[in-house]
Amino acid sequence: xxxxxxxxxEGRRRQIIDAAIACFARDGFHRATMQDxxxxxxxxxxxxxxxxxxxxxxxxxxxDERHAREAEFMRxxxxxxxxxxLRVFGSASFRSLAAPAEKRRRRLGVQVWAExxxxxxxxxxxxxxxxxxxxxxxxxVREAQESGExxxxxxxxxxxxxxxxxxxGFILQQAWEPGADVTAFLETAELMVDALxxxxxxx
Amino acid sequence: xxxxxxxxxEGRRRQIIDAAIACFARDGFHRATMQDxxxxxxxxxxxxxxxxxxxxxxxxxxxDERHAREAEFMRxxxxxxxxxxLRVFGSASFRSLAAPAEKRRRRLGVQVWAExxxxxxxxxxxxxxxxxxxxxxxxxVREAQESGExxxxxxxxxxxxxxxxxxxGFILQQAWEPGADVTAFLETAELMVDALxxxxxxx
Amino acid sequence: xxxxxxxxxEGRRRQIIDAAIACFARDGFHRATMQDxxxxxxxxxxxxxxxxxxxxxxxxxxxDERHAREAEFMRxxxxxxxxxxLRVFGSASFRSLAAPAEKRRRRLGVQVWAExxxxxxxxxxxxxxxxxxxxxxxxxVREAQESGExxxxxxxxxxxxxxxxxxxGFILQQAWEPGADVTAFLETAELMVDALxxxxxxx
Amino acid sequence: xxxxxxxxxEGRRRQIIDAAIACFARDGFHRATMQDxxxxxxxxxxxxxxxxxxxxxxxxxxxDERHAREAEFMRxxxxxxxxxxLRVFGSASFRSLAAPAEKRRRRLGVQVWAExxxxxxxxxxxxxxxxxxxxxxxxxVREAQESGExxxxxxxxxxxxxxxxxxxGFILQQAWEPGADVTAFLETAELMVDALxxxxxxx
DNA sequence: TATGAATGAGAGTTCATTCAT
DNA sequence: GATGAATGAACTCTCATTCAT
Numbered sequence: 001x002x003x004x005x006x007x008x009x010e011g012r013r014r015q016i017i018d019a020a021i022a023c024f025a026r027d028g029f030h031r032a033t034m035q036d037x038x039x040x041x042x043x044x045x046x047x048x049x050x051x052x053x054x055x056x057x058x059x060x061x062x063x064d065e066r067h068a069r070e071a072e073f074m075r076x077x078x079x080x081x082x083x084x085x086l087r088v089f090g091s092a093s094f095r096s097l098a099a100p101a102e103k104r105r106r107r108l109g110v111q112v113w114a115e116x117x118x119x120x121x122x123x124x125x126x127x128x129x130x131x132x133x134x135x136x137x138x139x140x141v142r143e144a145q146e147s148g149e150x151x152x153x154x155x156x157x158x159x160x161x162x163x164x165x166x167x168x169g170f171i172l173q174q175a176w177e178p179g180a181d182v183t184a185f186l187e188t189a190e191l192m193v194d195a196l197x198x199x200x201x202x203x
Numbered sequence: 204x205x206x207x208x209x210x211x212x213e214g215r216r217r218q219i220i221d222a223a224i225a226c227f228a229r230d231g232f233h234r235a236t237m238q239d240x241x242x243x244x245x246x247x248x249x250x251x252x253x254x255x256x257x258x259x260x261x262x263x264x265x266x267d268e269r270h271a272r273e274a275e276f277m278r279x280x281x282x283x284x285x286x287x288x289l290r291v292f293g294s295a296s297f298r299s300l301a302a303p304a305e306k307r308r309r310r311l312g313v314q315v316w317a318e319x320x321x322x323x324x325x326x327x328x329x330x331x332x333x334x335x336x337x338x339x340x341x342x343x344v345r346e347a348q349e350s351g352e353x354x355x356x357x358x359x360x361x362x363x364x365x366x367x368x369x370x371x372g373f374i375l376q377q378a379w380e381p382g383a384d385v386t387a388f389l390e391t392a393e394l395m396v397d398a399l400x401x402x403x404x405x406x
Numbered sequence: 407x408x409x410x411x412x413x414x415x416e417g418r419r420r421q422i423i424d425a426a427i428a429c430f431a432r433d434g435f436h437r438a439t440m441q442d443x444x445x446x447x448x449x450x451x452x453x454x455x456x457x458x459x460x461x462x463x464x465x466x467x468x469x470d471e472r473h474a475r476e477a478e479f480m481r482x483x484x485x486x487x488x489x490x491x492l493r494v495f496g497s498a499s500f501r502s503l504a505a506p507a508e509k510r511r512r513r514l515g516v517q518v519w520a521e522x523x524x525x526x527x528x529x530x531x532x533x534x535x536x537x538x539x540x541x542x543x544x545x546x547v548r549e550a551q552e553s554g555e556x557x558x559x560x561x562x563x564x565x566x567x568x569x570x571x572x573x574x575g576f577i578l579q580q581a582w583e584p585g586a587d588v589t590a591f592l593e594t595a596e597l598m599v600d601a602l603x604x605x606x607x608x609x
Numbered sequence: 610x611x612x613x614x615x616x617x618x619e620g621r622r623r624q625i626i627d628a629a630i631a632c633f634a635r636d637g638f639h640r641a642t643m644q645d646x647x648x649x650x651x652x653x654x655x656x657x658x659x660x661x662x663x664x665x666x667x668x669x670x671x672x673d674e675r676h677a678r679e680a681e682f683m684r685x686x687x688x689x690x691x692x693x694x695l696r697v698f699g700s701a702s703f704r705s706l707a708a709p710a711e712k713r714r715r716r717l718g719v720q721v722w723a724e725x726x727x728x729x730x731x732x733x734x735x736x737x738x739x740x741x742x743x744x745x746x747x748x749x750v751r752e753a754q755e756s757g758e759x760x761x762x763x764x765x766x767x768x769x770x771x772x773x774x775x776x777x778g779f780i781l782q783q784a785w786e787p788g789a790d791v792t793a794f795l796e797t798a799e800l801m802v803d804a805l806x807x808x809x810x811x812x
Numbered sequence: 813t814a815t816g817a818a819t820g821a822g823a824g825t826t827c828a829t830t831c832a833t
Numbered sequence: 834g835a836t837g838a839a840t841g842a843a844c845t846c847t848c849a850t851t852c853a854t
Binding site for chain 4: 433434435436437513516517519520521522523524529532533559560561563564565567568570571572573574575576578579581582583586587590591593594595597598599601602604
Binding site: 027029030107110111113114115116117118123126153157158161162164165166167168170172173175176177180181188189191192193195196198 | 232233318326360392394395
């Protein structure tokens with residue numbers, strides 16, 4: 001039972017992870033019980049423990065999954081390059097999170113962040129997801145500095161952190177107020193980036 | 204020791220809240236047990252339940268306390284007014300959170316945010332703390348627009364949200380990496396604000 | 407401070423017992439807390455523990471109080487004597503319990519009975535209250551047998567138990583259904599006694 | 610051991626109820642702890658909570674079980690009918706409770722009564738058990754009145770209550786004094802019924 | 813004498829995890 | 834491989850009782 005079993009295994013993992021995502025987004029990691037996840041996945045506890053050694057492992061699997069989504073944006077941004085690449089990356093990332101359908105994703109994200117503060121294992125996983133985007137931004141900033149689009153005194157890594165912070169704050173605020181004005185937020189963020197670039201051009 | 208003063212009562216509340224803050228920052232709301240809080244406060248369960256009807260109430264009391272800290276910064280910023288007020292408010296707020304001693308405060312803050320996503324009561328409390336700073340920023344932006352320091356097409360409320368997002372992302376990142384480069388982050392954020400203002404002046 | 411203190415002591419005891427009666431009748435012995443009794447008595451725990459060594463002692467004091475009420479009926483019944491004395495005693499006892507105002511007394515009585523099953527101390531007290539009425543009935547029956555009013559084959563002690571049982575069942579049923587038809591019950595019970603006597607006369 | 614039969618399920622319920630009956634009869638509802646019941650049932654807390662949502666539910670299940678025992682007596686009594694049916698019902702019911710082996714049952718019964726005073730849910734259940742016997746008695750009395758065996762001025766429902774009261778008082782007294790003279794009590798009660806009937810015949 | 817804040821053992825209940833079937 | 838009944842440690846919260854004031 002080799003190949004079929006592997007596919008089956010993978011299918012079960014997905015089924016469990018999806019159920020867990022639904023439960024965790026709804027109730028948080030601690031209030032969601034394994035029984036809740038079993039019910040949501042329509043699986044028995046035994047079946048779940050065959051695929052994950054415990055509740056924490058499911059949390060970790062979810063934390064591990066969170067990145068990778070932006071890989072596509074990053075590739076596209078790097079192709080464009082420079083300040084325009086920055087803009088592409090920024091607005092693509094924002095838009096991917098702003099959709100109402102992403103409400104669950106945002107709620108879950110905040111849970112993962114809080115857990116990452118407490119649990120080094122989770123933190124490692126989460127940072128494995130946040131580091132690449134920051135590096136992409138830093139690289140784009142460096143490119144823009146080399147081409148004269150941006151001032152040299154900007155710290156590329158710090159810009160990476162600042163842009164990440166904007167995303168994070170945005171996700172958090174939307175998790176609290178799903179109806180918050182998303183467009184104005186994005187536009188304002190873009191204006192700030194543009195200002196940095198435009199003033200350079202204006203010199 | 205009967206008939207104690209209100210001061211004593213208030214002192215006990217502080218003692219419990221401080222103990223709870225320590226426990227929650229260390230282990231999170233859900234992993235910290237009432238026994239942990241009792242041990243930390245060197246008080247018995249009964250003593251704690253005399254002052255709070257349950258664990259949730261302590262969480263709420265803590266969430267309720269989180270704001271008010273910025274009140275001083277806000278007052279100062281409004282006195283200065285305009286883009287300079289914005290700068291004062293921004294750097295004061297950042298600096299107040301960047302100190303290593305605030306590590307616990309940052310960790311706890313992230314816990315509260317996650318809880319606010321799940322618990323409407325906590326959310327209400329948290330937003331009662333985030334709304335005034337956002338409003339102060341919006342007011343300073345409007346002043347700056349009236350005096351011509353900032354472009355009219357900036358949405359003042361959105362700027363409030365963007366600045367709040369910067370703080371939040373900053374706290375989160377520092378909660379994960381207490382050694383992250385704080386100065387560069389702050390400088391970059393200030394550069395962005397300056398850019399908005401400078402380009403206006405440059406026109 | 408001799409006499410004044412004694413009166414005061416006794417007054418406090420009454421105050422506490424009355425409060426406890428109210429609480430126990432409302433919630434039962436186990437659900438009523440010492441705090442409830444304190445609140446009802448408008449006294450502090452310390453004050454109560456000065457007069458009673460513990461909750462059980464209050465229960466015992468109450469169980470101890472329950473009898474004595476019928477002493478007057480018993481005296482009157484013995485004066486009348488014979489079957490008529492039986493009738494006097496029966497209807498006086500019933501009537502004293504049937505009044506709506508005695509609802510609390512009935513509820514409390516049932517609590518005490520249940521406790522008496524579990525607690526030998528309480529049981530002793532309760533039986534100290536039930537034995538004399540049974541003995542009075544037995545004595546009246548013996549009188550009636552001697553005067554020929556009742557058949558000799560009646561067991562006087564058993565009649566005492568039967569009459570006590572009628573009271574107890576009546577109290578219980580009324581504790582469950584305060585609106586139960588009391589008059590019909592009493593009349594039926596009297597008819598049964600009368601039948602015993604009448605048939606004797608009829609011979 | 611998954612997917613067990615309904616029989617197994619029912620068996621566990623019995624096991625738990627039996628353990629609870631033993632504990633409650635010994636210590637009362639409030640002093641018997643869930644741990645006691647677990648120990649008596651040789652089951653873990655979790656196993657019990659799979660079958661009952663809480664301690665109260667076990668109490669209710671027990672209160673609900675108490676009736677039904679008399680169903681057989683009632684059927685037999687109704688077959689016989691009239692005053693003889695009354696006698697059959699009475700002595701069968703008494704004898705079923707008088708056996709020393711029923712000591713536990715009597716103790717538990719008194720606990721349930723006390724609880725029924727406080728808890729409407731239990732009361733409803735208990736009265737669902739006491740109403741049918743009362744109604745059977747009332748029906749037999751009516752039959753006896755129609756056939757001239759009993760006087761028309763007897764209130765059939767009140768006779769039902771009186772007979773129930775006799776049982777209840779008897780159970781209570783025996784719960785207090787397991788060695789009380791049962792035979793004499795029953796004989797006296799029968800004499801009272803007989804007297805009512807005999808005097809009618811004698812007219 | 814009275815107060816009431818404080819104690820702390822222990823209550824009912826939950827839930828991550830196991831394992832016989 | 835899947836099931837789900839069972840486990841039992843650990844949780845939050847209660848409340849009879851004490852004792853410094």
